[in-house]
Amino acid sequence: MPEDITFNQPIIKYHNGAFIDQSDDIATEFPLTLYVNQQEFATIVCSPTNLEELVLGFLASEGVIFRRADIQNIHLDDSKGFCHITLNREIEQHYGQYTKRMISSCCGKSRQFYFVNDAATSKVSMTETKITAQEIFSMMDALQEQSTDFKQTGGLHNAAISDGKDFYIHRSDIGRHNALDKLFGYCIEKRIPIRDKVLIFSGRISSEILIKASKIGVGIILSKSAPTDLAIKLADDLNITAVGFIRNETFNIYSHPERVI
Template structure:
């Protein structure tokens, strides 16, 4: 299957008191079922781009793998929506943490799985990375400039990994978690250390997104939107600097402000 994040769709548009025939650009929604060591593990509803990165990042964030060397083989059959992964180790599929489930494009996973597994995999940031205030504004502007698919569809989340100056990689997906997993997978595949990197995100910083950032290992997360109260509490606990409402030459720092300098 050709990787396409969006496609054309015929619609009827109502505008200025009239109906018009119109071709709109619609975000593609694609289910990808993962089989780990020959057993069904999860189905991720995603945008069908950078799927190998998505798989690597997802498995790493769930604690199934720690590094690329834990993968023996990975075979993508994107024409049918399957990915077969063979690990260099066995995992206990009977463990409730690894029960078969659907990862939707909107909310990620159930609260039960989230609190049991994610809390165990969350990492306290030890980075001493600092970022200049002007670079925060500039990086968010860069993310907005690169978000061409969002401008066309209005239905995608965008994220990037940066060293505080330039982007390493930018990814888009209908699922906010998926966009971050693709970044994580890219760094795993390319053996890029991410302890001293900055995560730039287009969406709201929820508790799930904050924990996803901690799993990836970044110490600074930047967003054009707002955090939740639980995300702020977790950011304090996990030593992560959360910056939100990056708009119009201003932003708010919600936790560990010492990493943001003039």
């Protein structure tokens, strides 16, 4: 397994009419294949850090596990890029359901879901957390300060979990979903309640990111970038406050503004 989240690559840089021999820090890409109960389940292309957290968060967000105790054994084979997980039970859902597209509402939830499993595992937020405008700016500034790997490579997504004042954990990954799964996995491992927490994210709030936030269980998501229309519709339906374009002392609230005071 690659040891670092970045590696140093010789490059030729063109600058002011001249070619210059230099080196550049490049984000490392690592495929990790998961076997659940001896069956191949998924391959995650990720940054090679905090892999057990990534596995826990991914399996929880897919509805395969609900708590750490659902796993009897987890074995990471870093040298070959495999992770073998043995559960204390059989997987209840059929593998095909994870990517089966739906064309109507499911389980009484939003009609905006594309996949059956997303509708089954997403949660309507019940959080009563409220945050101030200044706390929003402070959390985004703190995420920017933590994002040293992004500053090196320009090729990583960054995310953090906060109680509105202090960070609990910050994670980076080449995959935006992976960064969130690592946070989720950390909270599962440490048994940290999530419902009252805030998710801070560096990238665009797409429908996939909003659904991932819902699966994690947070009620507020903050981003320095924009949301998509489908993400806003999902945020409305799932009772999630989505705040975007947090920069230069401004931000936009796209859904459930009552949590921002």
